[in-house]
Amino acid sequence: MDQGIRDLFADLEAAWNRGDGDAYGACFTEDATYTTFVGTVYRDRADLAAGHRALFGSVLKGTRMFNEITEIHFHGPGTAVVxxxxxxxxxxxxxxxxxxxxxxVRQADGRWLIASFHNTRRRPLMEAVSFRFVPASAPRR
Structure with a gap:
């Protein structure tokens, strides 16, 4: 994995773990979009930083972020989907x-930032039911 991407995810987790909405927001582009698992959409860095400042001061206070990267696909030298x-x-x-x-997206200084984020709660039981009734709908891997 690209070291710059490792650095970005380390910064993202560290900011979350400190409850620092501004540092969390700094991991995103100015025009980023951020979709939560409940469907909330933040439409730029300032919006998502402000939202996270409020969340870190209330329902997310004291929480930690846990991530596991499973795939990275590079689309040219300056774009990656994780x-x-x-x-x-x-x-x-x-x-x-x-x-x-x-x-x-890779910035002019070489640093990676998040331009778009989408978070979905996984429902393994619903997946299993769907794949049982429509086996061809299951992903190949």
């Missing part, structure tokens, strides 16, 4: 319950 699993909790959950997609 797929992973993640969750937030006070302690590491036994299973990371969300599937996350990040679109990253």
């Amino acid at each position: 797929i992973g699993r993640g969750d937030v909790a006070r302690k590491r959950p036994a299973r990371l319950g969300k599937v996350q997609t990040y679109t990253l």
Whole structure:
């Protein structure tokens, strides 16, 4: 994995773990879009930083971010799509319950930032039911 991408995810997790909405927002482009698993859409860095400042001061206070990158696809030298699993909790959950997609762009200074983020809660039982009734709908891997 590109060291710059490792650095970005380390910064992202560190900011979350400190409850620092501004540092969290700094991991995103100025015009980033950020979709939460409940469907909330933040439409730029300032909006998502402000939202996270409020969340870190209330319902997300004291939580930690847990990420596992499962795939990285580069689309030229300045764009990457990262797929992973993640969750937030006070302690590491036994299973990371969300599937996350990040679109990253490399800045002129070489630093990667997140241009788009989408977070979806995984529903394994619903997947299993769907694949049982429509086997051809299951992903190849």
